[in-house]
Amino acid sequence: MNDGKLDQYGGWTGKRFESTGYFRVEKDERWWIVTPEGNAFLSFGINHLHPEFWLQDYNATAWQKKLGLADLDSPRFTSALKDWFLTTCKNYGFNTVGVHADLSVANHGGPSVPYVMSFEVVDIPHYRNDVVDEDFLDVFSTEFEAHCDRMARENVARVAEDPYLLGYALTDCPLFTEEDLRERPDTIGGHLASRASAGRAS
Numbered sequence: 001m002n003d004g005k006l007d008q009y010g011g012w013t014g015k016r017f018e019s020t021g022y023f024r025v026e027k028d029e030r031w032w033i034v035t036p037e038g039n040a041f042l043s044f045g046i047n048h049l050h051p052e053f054w055l056q057d058y059n060a061t062a063w064q065k066k067l068g069l070a071d072l073d074s075p076r077f078t079s080a081l082k083d084w085f086l087t088t089c090k091n092y093g094f095n096t097v098g099v100h101a102d103l104s105v106a107n108h109g110g111p112s113v114p115y116v117m118s119f120e121v122v123d124i125p126h127y128r129n130d131v132v133d134e135d136f137l138d139v140f141s142t143e144f145e146a147h148c149d150r151m152a153r154e155n156v157a158r159v160a161e162d163p164y165l166l167g168y169a170l171t172d173c174p175l176f177t178e179e180d181l182r183e184r185p186d187t188i189g190g191h192l193a194s195r196a197s198a199g200r201a202s
Contacts, residue, residue, distance in 0.1 A: 006029065006039075007035055007037045007039050009035040009036060009037065009039075009041065009095075009114055009164070010035070010095035010096075010113075010114065011034070011035030011037060011038075011039030011040060011041040011165075012039055012040045012041070012042070013038070013039050013092070015028075015032070015039065015040035016038055016039060016040075017032070017034045017038045017039070017040070018034075018038055019035075019037050019038030019068055020034075020036065020038070021036045021037060021042070021163055022036050022163055022165075023035060023114065023163070023165065023167065025168050033166070035114075036145055036163040039066065041095075041114075042095075042096055043095065043096045043114070043166065044093060044095055044096060044118070045094060045095065045096030045097060045098035045138075046085075046088075046089065046094050046096070046097065046101070047099055047100045047101060048100045048101065049085060049097060049100075049101040049102055049105055049106055050079070050100070050101070050102050051081060051102055051105055054067075054072070054081060054101075055072055060072055064171060067080040067081060067084055068080060069188070073096040076172070078104070078105055078108050079108055081105055081111065081189065082105055082106065082108045082109070082112075084104070085106065086112055086113065089113060094113075095113065096113065096114050096115065096116065096166060097113050097114070097115035097116065098116050099116050099169040099172065100116075100118070100172075101115070101116075103115060104116065107164075111162065111164035111165075112164075113164070114164050114165075114166040115164060115165065115166060116154070116166050116167055116168065116169050117155075117159060117165060117167075117168050117169070118168070118169050118171065118172070119151065119152075119155055119156060119168040119170055120169070120170065120171050120172060121137075121144075121147065121148050121151060121170055121171060122135070122136070122137055122171045122174065123135060123172075124136060124171065124174045124175055125171075125172045125173040125174065125175075126173045126175050126180070127173065128175070131175070156168070
């Protein structure tokens with residue numbers, strides 16, 4: 001009977017696969033994420049680890065106390081925030097740093113938790129109102145292929161050998177279809193739909 005032990009990456013030792021030294025996926029009846037040590041992994045992560053959220057005037061005193069700092073401008077702020085974050089992850093069972101996270105905090109002094117790296121080859125999120133037609137790139141073009149290769153060299157190569165790298169987030173909340181647009185009346189989709197409705201009404 002398995003005792004439910006986890007490996008250093010948070011993988012479940014009760015289900016084993018071949019270890020490769022990196023995160024990967026493998027299908028065994030269902031798809032599994034596999035840790036570098038070859039154990040099954042279910043990602044349960046936290047997004048939006050941004051230090052500026054902790055540096056607001058209205059909560060500075062509370063976080064100084066919680067982080068054990070006399071001043072949030074302290075050079076120890078980043079390491080203290082990381083320690084608090086890791087403790088929070090342990091207490092609540094989180095095992096992944098998700099997207100929208102400042103990896104300079106999460107990986108300060110070296111990664112301790114599997115993480116997702118943002119690698120945005122297109123920038124067309126639903127929450128921006130300034131997305132224009134030119135932002136929708138031709139993903140079948142040779143120019144787009146060169147664009148992706150250039151971004152990979154600049155951003156991905158430096159972490160490619162990191163065993164804590166769980167994967168990449170290629171873009172954030174993209175709007176691809178008219179149905180996507182209808183679902184987001186607060187953003188560019190709603191803006192365009194409203195404009196079209198106004199044109200028909202006139």
